[in-house]
Amino acid sequence: MTGWEDIRAEVQARIRSGVWPLGSAIPHEEDLARDFGCARATVNRALRALAAQGVLERRRKGGTRVLAVPVRKATVSIPVIRAEVEATGRRYSHQIIWQATGQENTLHLETLHLADDKPYAHEVRVLHLAVLPPLPDLTAISINEWLVTTVSYATGEIAFSAAAADAGQARALWVPTGTPLFVITRETRNAAAQVITKVLLAHAPGYHLRTTM
Amino acid sequence: MTGWEDIRAEVQARIRSGVWPLGSAIPHEEDLARDFGCARATVNRALRALAAQGVLERRRKGGTRVLAVPVRKATVSIPVIRAEVEATGRRYSHQIIWQATGQENTLHLETLHLADDKPYAHEVRVLHLAVLPPLPDLTAISINEWLVTTVSYATGEIAFSAAAADAGQARALWVPTGTPLFVITRETRNAAAQVITKVLLAHAPGYHLRTTM
DNA sequence: CATTGCATTATGTGCAGACATATTAACCTT
DNA sequence: AAGGTTAATATGTCTGCACATAATGCAATG
Incomplete structure (x- = not known):
């Protein structure tokens, strides 16, 4: 029921709806894990995905925050x-x-x-x-x-x-x-x-x- | 000692050196985990990263194979x-x-x-x-x-x-x-x-x- | 007062085990 | 032989736990 994709979607929804405004810090992985009723590793996976997408910025000890300027990231293939x-x-x-x-x-x-x-x-x-x-x-x-x-x-x-x-x-x-x-x-x-x-x-x-x- | 980045590097080295030729299938995660002396999750992480990079192709039951045509992937940011x-x-x-x-x-x-x-x-x-x-x-x-x-x-x-x-x-x-x-x-x-x-x-x-x- | 050093904190990563799921291969049926 | 059902298999993912690592701030020291 609570896959990491669901959690990614939920976090993104909270950002979009203004619960977590642009530039603000979001709760720790542990808190979120309790909130969502899942393991911390699952939250971690979701947040890492969002960071790779350019939605979040994460720093050890500094915690996780919503990027002030949302960036769309696209992956392009440079083929032979x-x-x-x-x-x-x-x-x-x-x-x-x-x-x-x-x-x-x-x-x-x-x-x-x-x-x-x-x-x-x-x-x-x-x-x-x-x-x-x-x-x-x-x-x-x-x-x-x-x-x-x-x-x-x-x-x-x-x-x-x-x-x-x-x-x-x-x-x-x-x-x-x-x-x-x-x-x-x-x-x-x-x-x-x-x-x-x-x-x-x-x-x-x-x-x-x-x-x- | 054996982080997933090390394993990614090692797998990539084996591909480059021809141990696992382009287009061939590589061993299962479990076998690799035994080879490398780490948990399957660690191998999984490394192989998933390589798949995201365009080096490997993975399919359930089908296993993991080296792409016949290596593709370089680059992530571009589409900013506001x-x-x-x-x-x-x-x-x-x-x-x-x-x-x-x-x-x-x-x-x-x-x-x-x-x-x-x-x-x-x-x-x-x-x-x-x-x-x-x-x-x-x-x-x-x-x-x-x-x-x-x-x-x-x-x-x-x-x-x-x-x-x-x-x-x-x-x-x-x-x-x-x-x-x-x-x-x-x-x-x-x-x-x-x-x-x-x-x-x-x-x-x-x-x-x-x-x-x- | 500046500097070094230590404790704290949140994320990064590892491990072992389990179940889920997609996909293939084997089998049986007609 | 064609087609559909079933079992086997490799990856996908979750859990709970542990320790590693980076960054921050506070405190001790000179």
């Missing part, structure tokens, strides 16, 4: 491009347009990803070779895919934006210069906080990144 | 625009450019959000009044903000894309027609799956949506 293309029933391929070694043992790569031989996305990447195992044959597998399966879980920053196609992007994607492109930039670091790679990925017009709340 | 603007030290304001009632008890709203009196984002919204409480005075509080604090948790779809500014967006945002804009479209539904509102939000050039992995 090959899988993304093949999921729509199209055939994936990629071409390395240009590559060069740069300062400090870096490799610069310009890649075009294609779906049914039509341009799908244009990628510019800098790889820091010192923090990577030897590279494979890049004509067989895309760097993107190789990295995902090779490098242990890494942290990183992602940014989404819109930008006008520059000359290189325009040429690769068969669009006029200045065309709005959906751009994803990524910076990936390994466990030791060393930068592994930086990527700028510009998608051909019509691209949408979808998710649910 | 006022908070987003004020977080950068600027002053928020908004203007309702146009509004009209449409078919089936809907309200159409065109809003401009400003930061230090400069255009920040252009919003076009359709509200389904039948599934909402009475609206407040919209000059005092933006719809966006009112909805977040008023409507109980709702599901919805979000899509990010890049688009060329149309005439209305160009005029509102002080940019030439055709300028690349970062666009967020949202469709929000209540618990009964009824559509509450649809939004198209076009951000002024320079906008970035950031997140970490």
